[in-house]
Amino acid sequence: APPAGASGQAGPCFAVEGPGSDLVCFTLSAGASGRPEPRCFVPAPGRCYSLCVPAASSVPMARLHRRLQQRLRQGPFGRCRVLGLLCYGAQAALEKGFLIQDPQGGPETERALEELLRGLGELPPLLGVYEAGERGELWQCLWALRGAGGRELLRRARVVAAEEPPLHPAVPGLSHAAVFHSLEAARSVVEQCTSFIPEATAVLDLVDKCPKQSKKGEFPVIVIEGLDATGKTTVTQSVNDSLNALLLRSPPACISQWRKTFDDEPTLIRRAFYALGNYIVASEIAKASTESPVVVDRYWHSTAAYAIATEISGKVQNLPPAHHEVYQWPEDLLKPDLVLLLTVSPEERIRRLQGRGLEKTEEETELEANSLFPQKVEESYKRMENPRCQEVDASPSREEVLRTVLYLIKKHCGSL
């Protein structure tokens, strides 16, 4: 079999979220490298496979990745563990894919993967198959699937552990694939969706009708941010009553009926939709703040924080470091005067989520509230800059939280 690269140099690097949410990194080597095998693979008699989709920032590729993700949850893959895989390298753009661990081995999973890949028809289908060598070492065979059921071995390389990169591999691509820093960047993604999401045209029409470069009026604009069930709706409504303000929210009412449609799309498209929503809200703020104070339930900080936390797998430490460009406010988006971040302990948030009695079971609520995701969202909020979020402990009674919030508004925005 051909070695890994003509010069025998190591191939691309891969990162997979392993047990305990640690990022497990591995690379390919032409022969013995002295490095140990990575920890994320199933031992014999299980089998492991991988597949990758290039360029997560392109709409067709993001859709392809989503299709694969959905298919890998069904049918013959039910017994497999499917982990997110990132393929990165010095020159190459980030690729996103999957590591499929079949604990039983056997030919069914490989056959089903071949069939899945051949059915895609948009990419040269490449399938990584992992196999143990004679001394227990691990090899990756990269197969190109050809017509009439044939396949060609492109490379066979030893799988060895790699050091974790200083930045999570998804960080460099965040500004292209998830956190849009201009109206134009988000608009161009949604524009590419008009042929398969009819609602995208309506969203673009609404955005295009908004005056560009909206300017704030003389009244203060206060944004309330925070995780689900931290009390934003409760606070915004009471602040509104107290200040005789106008209440707005992101995404704005005029596009919220299409939210479910965009929520079902790949993150690239979903994030562009939320980003555009903020520009519509900005024009609503501009108008309203000439007449009264404005309170906004979620705005840009939510859009960015949820996007970052979704894209960055693993632990809170994997987030982009403080002061990274993803935490900066977009230059073309109207800025509020004050952003308050409501925080409560995970236990109190569970109580409030359960108190609302929505469709989740107790166990699901606890899992959601204790997972790393809300921690990453909250930490991202705290790293936002210019304007930064001012944290408010929202665990006391409704009345006390309202008093604190009104005090902060008065302090920052003067007499109202």
Ligand SMILES: Nc1ncnc2c1ncn2[C@@H]1O[C@H](COP(=O)(O)OP(=O)(O)OP(=O)(O)O)[C@@H](O)[C@H]1O
């Ligand atoms: N200070 C408080 N003390 C106790 N319960 C509260 C307090 N503030 C809000 N709640 C309750 O917590 C639950 C969640 O509050 P709320 O709906 O205001 O949160 P939210 O942040 O707007 O949530 P979401 O973002 O999911 O819409 C509600 O049942 C609400 O009555």
Ligand SMILES: Cc1cn([C@H]2C[C@H](O)[C@@H](COP(=O)(O)O)O2)c(=O)[nH]c1=O
């Ligand atoms: C505005 C906005 C929201 N989201 C996410 C955050 C929450 O989990 C849900 C629901 O929010 P809501 O307050 O109940 O409306 O939507 C997001 O990911 N990006 C955004 O810009």
